[in-house]
Structure formats: structure tokens, C-alpha cells
Amino acid sequence: MSRDWYITLAERAELRQKIERSEFLGIAFPIASEETFFDELQRIEKGHFDATHHCWAFRLLDRERSSDAGEPSGTAGKPILSALKGGSLHYAAVVVVRWFGGVKLGPGGLARAYRDMAAETLKLAKTADRFDYAQVKVIVPYARLNDAYRLADPPHVVLAGQSYDEETVFTFNVRRSLVDELTRRLVDQRFTLR
Numbered sequence: 001m002s003r004d005w006y007i008t009l010a011e012r013a014e015l016r017q018k019i020e021r022s023e024f025l026g027i028a029f030p031i032a033s034e035e036t037f038f039d040e041l042q043r044i045e046k047g048h049f050d051a052t053h054h055c056w057a058f059r060l061l062d063r064e065r066s067s068d069a070g071e072p073s074g075t076a077g078k079p080i081l082s083a084l085k086g087g088s089l090h091y092a093a094v095v096v097v098r099w100f101g102g103v104k105l106g107p108g109g110l111a112r113a114y115r116d117m118a119a120e121t122l123k124l125a126k127t128a129d130r131f132d133y134a135q136v137k138v139i140v141p142y143a144r145l146n147d148a149y150r151l152a153d154p155p156h157v158v159l160a161g162q163s164y165d166e167e168t169v170f171t172f173n174v175r176r177s178l179v180d181e182l183t184r185r186l187v188d189q190r191f192t193l194r
Helices: 034-047 077-086 106-124 142-149 177-187
Strands: 005-009 012-021 022-030 055-060 066-068 092-099 127-131 133-139 159-164 168-175
Touching: 005 022, 012 106, 022 142, 034 055, 034 092, 055 077, 055 159, 066 077, 077 092, 092 106, 133 177, 142 168, 168 177
Parallel strands: none
Antiparallel strands: 005 127, 012 022, 022 092, 055 066, 055 092, 133 168, 159 168
């Protein structure tokens, strides 16, 4: 994975199943940050306040966390996280809500149940490619407008805006891994960076 491209969830997905008389609800959703994850977790906990456990995992680009939420250590959070990793997903989270049905599954059974619920829920979710962009501003003389428009190459270089004040300035969103290459091209083509 390059440092400016990742796969995430395009939308929320939910799956409900019964396993050995316990009811499980898997909820997968995209997140923008750790803070947005915990806000959504709090809403889920309030919405399903009668559940026995709210186990979860999330992944950003550079951080991942999980919680067994009262289940035996290593039987819920890590298996959920492994499902996220298996899908190569980032900026994504899964919460598996459990209502205990009276039958103990044992550590192996619990780990399988949580991993399978997370994986099956993720299969229902649509994914999307996302890019991490940096902005590059270029002063464009009127005679070179067509040259500037040709610099756009979505999704790698996206024309994000234009202003026509005292001078014409184009703003490009450029994949971070391509900023140096585009900057060299602009200098070679005698554009002025702002």
C-alpha cells in the first residue's frame, strides 16, 4: 500500500445472526478519526443498551485498536481486527454487539463467532479507494490556460479550484506521492508555483 492510497468502506453495513442461542449484530462503518469512531460507538451502545457486550476494532492508516469489552481476553477484539486486516481496510471500524443466550461458546468458539461476524458484515459493505492529497497552487497566465487544464489527471491530480483575481491561480489536489514529480513538471514547463 502506498502511503497516499487506501481502501475503506463506502457505507455502513449491518448483519444479524444467532449463534448457539446468542444473538450477534455486526456493524461495519467508515470512520474519519479515532474520535469519530468513539462517537459512533457511543451511539451504538446507547441504541443497544440491553446487549451483553459491544466488542470492536478499528483501523486508521497508522493506528489500530480493538476491545474485548468484557469477553475473555483475545476472543473478540483481535478476531474483529483480523477481519479488517484481511480486507486491507483502513479508516474503517466494526462493532459486534452480543446478547448472551445462555450457552457458553468457549474461547475458540467465541473467537470464531466474532471473527466470522465481522468478516460476513464486511462482505456486505461496499468499499472505495481513497487518496491522501496535498494542494499545489500554480499561477497561470491567460495564454497558458489550456496547458494548465491538461495537468489534471484524476484521481492522481485533481483540479480543485480556480481564482481569477489579479492573477489566475489554479489549485490542484495532488496525491502526496506525486507532488515532487508534478512540481518538477511545472518548473520544466515554466509555471510559477504559489
